[in-house]
Every structure is written in structure tokens, then in C-alpha cells.
Amino acid sequence: MATPQRVHVVHTFASDPATVFAKLSEHENLGPVLGAKIRRVRDGDTTRNGAGSTRSVKVGPLPAFHETTTLAEPDSLIEYEITQGSPLKGHWGRQILTPLPGGGTQLDYTIGFDVPVPGAAALVGAVLQKNIAKGIGKLTP
Template sequence: MPAYKAELIDILPASRDRVFDHLADHNRLGSLIGLPVRRIRDSDQADPNGTGSVRWIGLGPVGFEETILTFEPERLIEYTVTSLSGFRNHHGRVRLSDTTEGHTRLHYTIEFDEVIPFTGNSLQRALERILRRGARRLRDRLR
């Protein structure tokens, strides 16, 4: 089990399909997290962002690849880092569910181990800030 976990639970003012559309599209994700993101390999599924697709996060040669492991429209996205990075045993999970108010509950977790000793806590805090900032930006776009 990974040693570090960044987590965000939030309620977003939109339906699951609208929230999923923003989070699943690799090319739109960058504006939410504040880093360039581009799809570098399409999925074999109907949605090019689905299972098996690969996205590059970063600027030029400085960044890392993430591969989509699970893609259940309007419900679940799971991914892992599949290139050299500051993370080991990285697993991201985006889970969406309905609320009684017709909004969407977002539960986003990122679990990982550190590669460089004593960097895990700093990476965890940085990821939590990125998740919170991304959720604020997404909320603004959904209004």
C-alpha cells in the first residue's frame, strides 16, 4: 500500500455527465490543474480518452505520462504514472456520484510512494493544492 495519499472530496453544482466531460478530456484537464496536458495516445475505446489512452503532463520534456486504467463514463476514472517521475506506485482515482440536490460528489484520491527520500510530504501537499485549485476552477466553469 502506498505511503502517501492526497484526497479531495467536493460537491460540484452540475450533473455527473457535465463534470465527467471536463475531467475525462485530457486536453481540457490542463486548464483545471494549471499545467499543460495533452493526449499522446488514443484509447481503443469509442472515447479517445478512455482506457489505455496516455496523456503527457508538463512542459516540453519536463513532465510525465499517465495511462488511463479504468474509464467508466460518468462514474470512474483510474490512472497511473507510466514514465519516470517523482512518484512510485502512483494510482489516481476520480469517483463521481449523485447528491440529493442534483449536484455531483467528486472524490479524488492520489496514492503514491516517494522516489526521492523525504519528498513525500511535500509532494502530497502540492498535489492537494492542485486538486483544490482544480475543483475551484471546475466549479466556476460549471456555473
């Protein structure tokens, strides 16, 4: 997953990994986190939110694009990539959930991408970093 621009957010939830996973994997819950309008396009191949599930993401006046879950390991890992309609190239996301010794869950969320316009990747990365860091707290499992 070689991409020049990275966004990295770490957040601690009071809830256990199963509860956090259930919230994060449900596409419709991500609107406030991403500051976007989210619409389910397709259920997963074997489970509603598993691999193959696809969401439409619309941010402000920009055209919508699709993100498809490529890997969903219950209570521990979600990976996805943009599969349609975005100027971002090689976009992928990885959400790793780790149980904490005293209870709760640590989310380690990394996004990688590139933008063909010189200098635009850093700007897009800064906006994503700010929005996700601010919005992730709105996901209250």
C-alpha cells in the first residue's frame, strides 16, 4: 500500500472492541465522523458490513465516490479502498482495534492516498486529519 500521503488518527473508546467494531463497520454511522453524507450502496459478500460492502461518500459540493470494504475481521480490523469516482489515487483506509488492559478500545486509523495535482495531497491530508480527529469522538459506542 505505497502512497505518498498518510493521515493517522489514534482514539481511545471506553467501549469494548466488539461494540466499537459494530459502530465503525456500519456505514451509516460514519457520516458525522467524516463530515460527509453516507449512503449504503451494497451489502457485503457474506455479511452486511463485511468485505464487498460499499458506501457512497459525499463531502460538501464535491461529487460522491464509493468506498468498498476489502477486509473485515470482527472486533479487530476494517480495511477499505475507494473503488469509484474520486480524484484521489490509491486511496485506502485501515482501522485497527486493540483492547486496552483496563477496558476500552484503542482505534489506530490510517489512510493513504495520492492526488495527481502537485501539492494537493498535503492539503487534502490536512483536512482529512482535522475532520477525522474531530469527528471520531462523535462515534459513541
